[in-house]
Amino acid sequence: MNAFNYTVSEYLRNFINGEFVDSNSKERFEFLNPSNNKILGTIPAGSEKDVDMAVKAARKAFESWRNMSMSKRSEMLHEVARLIRKYKEELARIETLNVGIPISQTRSQVERAAENFDFFADMLTKLSEEVYVDDDKFINYVIRSPIGVAGLITPWNTPLMLETWKIAPCLAAGDTCVLKPAEWTPMSANKLAEIMQEAGIPAGVFNIVHGIGELSGAALVAHPYVRLISFTGETVTGMEIMRNGASTLKRFSMELGGKNPAIIFADADLKRALDAVIFMAYSLNGERCTANSRVLIEESVYDEFLSMLAERVEKIRIGDPFDERTELGPLVRPEHWQRVKNYIDIGIKEGAKLLYGGDRPKGFDEGNYLSPTLFADGNSEMKIFKEEIFGPVLLAMKFKNEEEAISLANDVVYGLTAYIWTKDVERANRLAQAIEAGMIWINSHNVRDLRTPFGGAKYSGIGREGGKYSFDFYMETKTVQVALGRHKIPTFGVI
Numbered sequence: 031m032n033a034f035n036y037t038v039s040e041y042l043r044n045f046i047n048g049e050f051v052d053s054n055s056k057e058r059f060e061f062l063n064p065s066n067n068k069i070l071g072t073i074p075a076g077s078e079k080d081v082d083m084a085v086k087a088a089r090k091a092f093e094s095w096r097n098m099s100m101s102k103r104s105e106m107l108h109e110v111a112r113l114i115r116k117y118k119e120e121l122a123r124i125e126t127l128n129v130g131i132p133i134s135q136t137r138s139q140v141e142r143a144a145e146n147f148d149f150f151a152d153m154l155t156k157l158s159e160e161v162y163v164d165d166d167k168f169i170n171y172v173i174r175s176p177i178g179v180a181g182l183i184t185p186w187n188t189p190l191m192l193e194t195w196k197i198a199p200c201l202a203a204g205d206t207c208v209l210k211p212a213e214w215t216p217m218s219a220n221k222l223a224e225i226m227q228e229a230g231i232p233a234g235v236f237n238i239v240h241g242i243g244e245l246s247g248a249a250l251v252a253h254p255y256v257r258l259i260s261f262t263g264e265t266v267t268g269m270e271i272m273r274n275g276a277s278t279l280k281r282f283s284m285e286l287g288g289k290n291p292a293i294i295f296a297d298a299d300l301k302r303a304l305d306a307v308i309f310m311a312y313s314l315n316g317e318r319c320t321a322n323s324r325v326l327i328e329e330s331v332y333d334e335f336l337s338m339l340a341e342r343v344e345k346i347r348i349g350d351p352f353d354e355r356t357e358l359g360p361l362v363r364p365e366h367w368q369r370v371k372n373y374i375d376i377g378i379k380e381g382a383k384l385l386y387g388g389d390r391p392k393g394f395d396e397g398n399y400l401s402p403t404l405f406a407d408g409n410s411e412m413k414i415f416k417e418e419i420f421g422p423v424l425l426a427m428k429f430k431n432e433e434e435a436i437s438l439a440n441d442v443v444y445g446l447t448a449y450i451w452t453k454d455v456e457r458a459n460r461l462a463q464a465i466e467a468g469m470i471w472i473n474s475h476n477v478r479d480l481r482t483p484f485g486g487a488k489y490s491g492i493g494r495e496g497g498k499y500s501f502d503f504y505m506e507t508k509t510v511q512v513a514l515g516r517h518k519i520p521t522f523g524v525i
């Protein structure tokens with residue numbers, strides 16, 4: 031079905047101390063092409079020993095990497111960005127092949143991956159800190175220093191973009207790292223390692239250990255030399271990681287799940303809201319932490335908006351992710367397809383009205399294809415209202431007034447994003463204050479400014495990355511207090 035003919039390096043290795051190396055473990059497992067579930071290749075089930083080797087390489091490299099001049103480090107990271115752009119098409123194709131996201135969307139993600147490196151390379155040279163002068167007695171100033179080895183653990187939904195979102199600020203901060211990519215989608219990480227080599231990033235600064243979360247991921251979390259863990263993934267995995275990292279007192283950044291609302295008031299520009307809601311529900315195959323998987327619609331425009339929605343969802347172009355026109359590709363794995371399908375069945379049992387989709391589309395007998403699915407008449411008791419499905423499934427329900435909209439928006443354990451659609455500026459800002467979420471967009475879909483903090487409230491995460499917040503996480507903040515004169519010092523023991 032797909033005409034893609036990139037020769038896959040079927041036997042992926044770990045990347046440790048600047049080289050691709052075999053694992054100490056003989057065990058390997060397969061990763062698949064979501065379009066047909068044929069095997070694309072294998073990765074090692076990275077062992078504790080692999081993790082230890084990678085962490086030690088990163089620890090050794092830390093000494094010189096942290097001391098490299100800022101301008102040199104910045105230059106090297108810009109070079110990584112340049113090379114990501116040079117290999118943009120290849121990277122986008124790898125990502126589409128391995129994840130199933132349509133090529134037009136993976137291209138944007140690769141561009142974002144390059145931007146991540148450019149952005150943090152620039153930011154590194156522009157960081158400023160606080161200084162406090164205490165009359166003529168003291169000058170107190172703040173400096174930041176790199177911390178050491180970071181463990182970066184990433185999910186399968188947008189592998190390259192999320193990996194670079196962590197790697198770029200981590201290296202810019204002067205830390206070194208070991209990346210544990212998601213086991214289903216390891217391909218682009220290895221291409222990134224080749225890029226690191228070509229960019230001249232010193233051996234040991236960036237390492238990869240593949241494998242199963244509960245083994246190689248857990249070993250990384252438990253390793254005493256690893257000082258920081260930046261994790262993106264499911265909330266329950268985040269909880270487990272925090273438990274496992276407690277005995278070595280890790281610093282954590284947790285970017286977790288979401289069940290985000292789009293709230294449509296009757297006075298909104300309904301056409302723009304419609305475009306945005308559809309994009310934020312079905313782009314990236316709906317496998318998107320910031321997806322608006324719940325659309326809350328004001329009663330007076332509920333029927334109108336819903337019928338516009340149904341009409342458009344029906345026309346979403348599902349197909350070969352290598353086809354430039356495809357809008358929705360196959361889900362990442364058969365196991366994930368089944369998980370999403372189970373939620374759809376639950377939604378039907380719970381009494382939500384299935385307006386479109388709900389199953390495999392006609393003509394797609396192989397691969398993990400699922401029609402874009404639209405439910406209406408939801409209520410807040412439903413599982414499909416409360417739980418993250420992480421697929422192309424949107425649930426619509428109505429609200430009477432502002433208070434009810436806020437209460438429904440907040441009636442889930444998650445709090446990652448919310449999208450508010452209204453022309454009433456005061457109301458929009460009241461909602462922005464009242465909704466429990468880390469990021470709110472007013473009259474917009476998710477458009478990121480890399481300078482702003484990214485992260486979630488409640489069960490959607492702990493901490494923020496992005497802009498200077500990434501440096502807060504990846505660096506130690508130190509205060510230096512300097513006496514300017516001969517201030518009074520207590521004189522214990524002097525009679």
Ligand code: NAD
Pocket residue numbers: 183184185186187192210211212213241242243244245246247248251262263264265267268270271285286287288318319418420446486490491
């Ligand atoms: P997951 O939690 O199953 O796995 C994420 C990573 O953690 C993988 O690399 C996995 O191998 C590893 N892992 C699993 N168990 C581990 C353990 N005990 N110790 C260490 N590592 C372990 O998540 P997933 O299914 O790959 O991704 C989907 C989830 O990610 C969704 O919940 C989605 O909302 C979330 N996500 C959040 C954001 C965000 O920024 N908030 C972005 C993208 C995805």
